[in-house]
Ligand SMILES: NC(=O)C1=CN([C@@H]2O[C@H](COP(=O)(O)OP(=O)(O)OC[C@H]3O[C@@H](n4cnc5c(N)ncnc54)[C@H](O)[C@@H]3O)[C@@H](O)[C@H]2O)C=CC1
């Protein structure tokens with residue numbers, strides 16, 4: 272990473288130094304990027320202190336000239352803050368390539384706010400913290416193959432990545448992998464609670480549940496077989512798994528779960544509508560006649 276990073280980016284700047292920025296910064300540092308080549312603008316004192324403690328990075332309290340050295344700027348603020356953050360930092364970052372991790376906000380809006388068409392959107396997830404993240408990526412047409420490769424180098428420090436051809440697919444990826452870790456923890460909570468209700472200690476139940484998720488996910492990752500088949504292997508006729516799966520099917524848990532993912536996808540779209548510019552075409556619609 273050290274050699275390849277030098278040939279790609281002199282400095283990487285982060286606007287916003289919270290959870291997601293910290294996860295990506297951690298990946299870069301683990302792969303050998305010197306902290307001195309990472310610039311962060313972060314207004315919140317506590318977040319700046321956390322960056323210093325975790326990564327040895329002294330973040331700026333507000334955007335400044337240090338950002339001008341960045342060839343890549345990672346926008347890691349909440350969707351509702353992105354327009355305002357771009358207005359404040361834009362004069363320092365105009366010549367860079369831009370990578371936004373904000374959910375929902377579409378690249379048309381971002382390109383307008385940062386004053387550049389060189390925009391990539393990313394949807395990472397929190398296992399990036401341990402280098403086991405999954406990131407969906409979308410590049411605007413102005414991004415070259417070499418620039419895509421540069422983005423890949425950065426994101427690969429946090430785990431796997433997958434390019435999307437259609438920007439709308441990012442909203443679906445947000446519902447699956449962006450929000451996905453929360454679903455896993457939700458089920459972990461339920462399994463741990465059930466275990467403890469059935470007489471295990473909470474520690475025992477937690478260990479059993481976490482190891483089961485980790486092992487089952489790793490098996491699916493390594494196996495060429497589809498989840499249906501892996502599931503059937505666990506399910507003996509008339510056995511315990513059959514009892515559990517039948518109970519879940521009666522409650523239509525799969526349907527409810529799929530509906531929840533649609534809600535997440537719809538919310539990603541709504542964030543784009545709420546905090547981005549109106550899609551081109553809509554803005555020009557004439558006002559309805561009374
Ligand atoms: N947390 C997650 O699992 C994921 C989050 N995302 C996206 O990442 C983005 C950041 O989320 P988190 O890191 O979780 O939030 P966070 O709240 O931990 O970090 C955002 C940081 O931005 C700072 N900030 C606010 N206004 C600013 C400004 N004008 N200039 C610079 N910094 C400013 C805040 O002080 C805060 O520390 C969001 O847009 C979210 O949609 C994407 C994928 C997963």
Ligand SMILES: O=C(O)[C@@H]1CCC=N1
Pocket residue numbers: 374445449450
């Ligand atoms: O909940 C959210 O809006 C962000 C995006 C994906 C995960 N967290």
